[in-house]
Amino acid sequence: VQLQESGPGLVKPSQTLSLTCTVSGGAVTTNDYYWNWIRQPPGKGLEWLGAIGDSGNTYYDPSLKSRISISRDTSNNQFSLQLMSVTPEDTAVYYCARDGLWTWGQGTQVTVSS
Numbered sequence: 001v002q003l004q005e006s007g008p009g010l011v012k013p014s015q016t017l018s019l020t021c022t023v024s025g026g027a028v029t030t031n032d033y034y035w036n037w038i039r040q041p042p043g044k045g046l047e048w049l050g051a052i053g054d055s056g057n058t059y060y061d062p063s064l065k066s067r068i069s070i071s072r073d074t075s076n077n078q079f080s081l082q083l084m085s086v087t088p089e090d091t092a093v094y095y096c097a098r099d100g101l102w103t104w105g106q107g108t109q110v111t112v113s114s
Contacts, residue, residue, distance in 0.1 A: 001026035003096050003105035011090075011112050017083040021096030021105060028072050028079055029054055034099045037070060037081045039092035040107075047092070051099075052079055086112045 007019035021035070028035055037049040050060040052070045060068050064083070072079040083090060091112045097104040 001098060001103050003098065003103060005094060005096050005105045005108040007094075007108060007110070009109055009111060011086055011110060012114050013087055013112055014085055017081070017086050017090060017110055017112070019081045019094055019096075019108065019110070021079050021081075023077045023079070023098075026098070027074075028052075028077055029074055032100075034059075035072070035079045036097045036099060038095045038097055040095070041089070041092040049081065049083075088112045 002024045004022045005019055006022065011017045031054050034051040034053050036051040039047050039049060048061060049064060050058065050068055050070050052058050052072055056072065058070050067084040069082040070079065079096070091110065093107045093109050095104050095107045
């Protein structure tokens with residue numbers, strides 16, 4: 001399976017960050033897998049943001065729960081991240097990843113700046 005992130009590299013403060021992960025070589029509805037969003041801010045470690053399961057159930061980091069949404073488009077075999085009301089602290093490299101034998105996208109830099 002391969003994953004590829006896409007979306008804007010620059011977002012203004014207070015706006016919504018939107019990223020899409022396109023999956024090939026495997027379906028986002030495959031049983032027993034979770035499809036994750038993870039980020040790495042500059043100079044910091046990896047942060048798990050949330051995931052969507054094979055049945056469409058979603059799970060979020062409690063600290064982000066008020067402003068995060070993860071959804072999927074099964075017809076295009078994609079899943080997406082929306083992070084609302086962003087601040088410069090949301091600047092990071094964002095990754096999508098599938099669990100199990102963990103498989104990651106290459107990551108995409110998102111900068112929050114006016």
